[in-house]
Amino acid sequence: xxxxxxxxxxxxxxxxxxxxxxxxxxxxxxxxxxxxxxxxxxxxxxxxxxxxxxxxxxxxxxxxxxxxxxxxxxxxxxxxxxxxxxxxxxxxxxxxxxxxxxxxxxxxxxxxxxxxxxxxxxxxxxxxxxxxxxxxxxxxxxxxxxxxxxxxxxxxxxxxxxxxxxxxxxxxxxxxxxxxxxxxxxxxxxxxxxxxxxxxxxxxxxxxxxxxxxxxxxxxxxxxxxxxxxxxxxxxxxxxxxxxxxxxxxxxxxxxxxxxxxxxxxxxxxxxxxxxxxxxxxxxxxxxxxxxxxxxxxxxxxxxxxxxxxxxxxxxxxxxxxxxxxxxxxxxxxxxxxxxxxxxxxxxxxxxxxxxxxxxxxxxxxxxxxxxxxxxxxxxxxxxxxxxxxxxxxxxxxxxxxxxxxxxxxxxxxxxxxxxxxxxxxxxxxxxxxxxxxxxxxxxxxxxxxxxxxxxxxxxxxxxx
Numbered sequence: 384x385x386x387x388x389x390x391x392x393x394x395x396x397x398x399x400x401x402x403x404x405x406x407x408x409x410x411x412x413x414x415x416x417x418x419x420x421x422x423x424x425x426x427x428x429x430x431x432x433x434x435x436x437x438x439x440x441x442x443x444x445x446x447x448x449x450x451x452x453x454x455x456x457x458x459x460x461x462x463x464x465x466x467x468x469x470x471x472x473x474x475x476x477x478x479x480x481x482x483x484x485x486x487x488x489x490x491x492x493x494x495x496x497x498x499x500x501x502x503x504x505x506x507x508x509x510x511x512x513x514x515x516x517x518x519x520x521x522x523x524x525x526x527x528x529x530x531x532x533x534x535x536x537x538x539x540x541x542x543x544x545x546x547x548x549x550x551x552x553x554x555x556x557x558x559x560x561x562x563x564x565x566x567x568x569x570x571x572x573x574x575x576x577x578x579x580x581x582x583x584x585x586x587x588x589x590x591x592x593x594x595x596x597x598x599x600x601x602x603x604x605x606x607x608x609x610x611x612x613x614x615x616x617x618x619x620x621x622x623x624x625x626x627x628x629x630x631x632x633x634x635x636x637x638x639x640x641x642x643x644x645x646x647x648x649x650x651x652x653x654x655x656x657x658x659x660x661x662x663x664x665x666x667x668x669x670x671x672x673x674x675x676x677x678x679x680x681x682x683x684x685x686x687x688x689x690x691x692x693x694x695x696x697x698x699x700x701x702x703x704x705x706x707x708x709x710x711x712x713x714x715x716x717x718x719x720x721x722x723x724x725x726x727x728x729x730x731x732x733x734x735x736x737x738x739x740x741x742x743x744x745x746x747x748x749x750x751x752x753x754x755x756x757x758x759x760x761x762x763x764x765x766x767x768x769x770x771x772x773x774x775x776x777x778x779x780x781x782x783x784x785x786x787x788x789x790x791x792x793x794x795x796x797x798x799x800x801x802x803x804x805x806x807x808x809x810x811x812x813x814x815x816x817x818x819x820x821x822x823x824x825x826x827x828x829x830x831x832x833x834x835x836x837x838x839x840x841x842x843x844x845x846x847x848x
Contacts, residue, residue, distance in 0.1 A: 611809075611847035614660060616670075618815055619653035622839030624676040624731070630831035637772050638831060644682040644770060648728060650675050652817070652839055656737075660847075664742055668754050672735040676837065677728055680768050684723040684776055689716040725776055729767025731789070735760045737797060750803040750811070760821065761792040772830060779828065786828040795821040795837075803845060811845040 625647045630638040654672035661667065697715035699708050739756030765787045771777045779787050797819040803811040817839040825832050 610660075612660060613848045614658040614666065615846045615848065616656040616658070616813060616843060617654075618656070618813065618841040618843035619651070620815075620817075620839055620841030622650045622652045622674065622676060622817065622837055623647040624650065624678060624821075624835050624837045626678065626833060626835045628829065628831060628833045630829075634772065634831050637770075637774065637829070640682075640774060641770060641829070644680055646679040646681065648677040648679045650677045652841065654735075654841070658741060664744065666741040666743070668739040668741050668756070669737060672737065672758075674731075674733045674735060674760075674837070676731045676733070678731075678767070680725065680727045680729050682725050682770055682776065684721065684725075684770075684774060686774075687718055687720040690719040691715070692717050723776060725768055727768040729765075729769070729788075731765050732763040733760050734763060735795070739797070739799065748805045750805065752801055752803070754799040754801070756797065758795045758797055758819075759792070760795055762789060765789060769828070771828065777828070788826055788828050789823045789833075790826070793821055793823045795819050809847050811847070813843055813845050815841045815843075817841060 626642075626645050628638040628641050652672060652674045654670060656668055656670035658666045658668040691714065693714040695715050695717065696711060696713055698710075698712035700710040701707065702709050735758045737756055737758035739754040741752055741754040743750055743752030764781050766780050768776060768778050769788055778784070781787070797817070799815055799817055801813050801815040803813050805811045817837065819837040821835045821837060823833050823835065
């Protein structure tokens with residue numbers, strides 16, 4: 384009926400006719416009847432999915448049961464009726480590391496046959512030596528009683544067979560009999576003696592893993608692993624400076640007198656250095672040094688020079704009649720000797736900026752090294768007494784006099800050997816002799832070139848970073 388209604392609708396739509404002439408009750412009644420008579424799709428779908436789920440659960444259960452079974456073992460639990468048990472050497476040996484195989488599928492090799500024939504498996508516990516209380520079983524091989532000849536053995540098979548033979552040989556006929564009279568100590572002793580003579584590779588013993596241990600490197604290894612990049616040193620000590628005047632010709636007498644008049648005296652120095660460590664032996668060093676040096680000036684000026692004396696009666700005459708002094712003249716040039724002795728401490732302060740190349744060598748906790756290079760220096764102050772080219776006593780000061788013994792700035796060459804005592808990886812104690820040659824150039828006061836040698840000894844702390 385539903386197909387007739389569909390045909391009527393198609394014809395009327397095709398001819399562009401309305402629905403007039405069609406009974407509405409008959410139309411909707413036919414549609415409702417067709418719908419009620421149509422099969423339910425929901426019920427059919429539920430039945431299909433339920434069947435599929437049941438089959439899936441059935442397949443999963445069968446697979447789980449199959450996988451949980453041991454298909455390689457042929458051992459059968461003995462019963463009171465005398466059921467035959469499988470060979471324990473083949474089925475469940477603690478010393479057999481080869482893959483388990485079914486005795487029905489592959490025959491035994493010659494070595495396995497000898498092991499089974501000559502060395503039957505022990506009935507006691509292999510580890511403790513105590514007798515096993517489980518029921519005894521007999522060797523039984525499922526399949527033909529006459530196995531086929533063994534195939535040729537490869538290198539891997541030979542190794543596996545050798546492993547089986549050695550493992551089974553522990554329980555040879557020479558072992559203590561498994562009787563009640565044999566003590567557990569004798570069995571344990573036999574097991575230890577035999578197991579100690581076997582190669583380690585045959586026993587398949589896993590490698591021991593130690594935990595909770597930490598490696599402590601030695602002091603020398605610590606030095607190898609610790610590689611500082613910078614080194615800071617803070618040094619202070621004492622110094623002396625000896626002046627070396629240079630001059631010839633007319634100034635030879637003056638330079639000789641100046642050398643005799645000047646002596647060394649102790650001063651103080653301190654400094655801060657930064658060393659860049661290129662490797663374990665070489666380094667580049669720079670920093671700043673403060674030098675306060677002193678010299679002792681001691682000189683006696685002994686001079687004889689004519690001096691005009693105005694009150695001195697130099698010339699007169701006598702009156703011949705009366706005898707009185709007439710024509711008196713006063714004033715005259717008289718040679719005068721002057722002695723002037725001076726003892727004075729001259730003080731000089733300067734700043735030095737070095738640039739050096741260092742080399743070192745480690746000898747245990749001691750390190751010896753040497754730094755050498757050049758430095759730029761300049762005086763902060765010069766104050767004291769000296770002599771000029773006329774051998775006169777001359778006082779000099781930065782504030783009152785323009786001419787001073789030394790120029791304001793100068794260059795120097797220096798050599799600084801040292802010895803370090805290492806306290807730890809970061810700290811050391813340093814002892815540092817100082818040798819410094821200073822070229823002062825032309826002196827404004829002395830009108831001659833001069834130089835000096837500064838020597839000292841310093842010590843301090845060295846920090847590596």
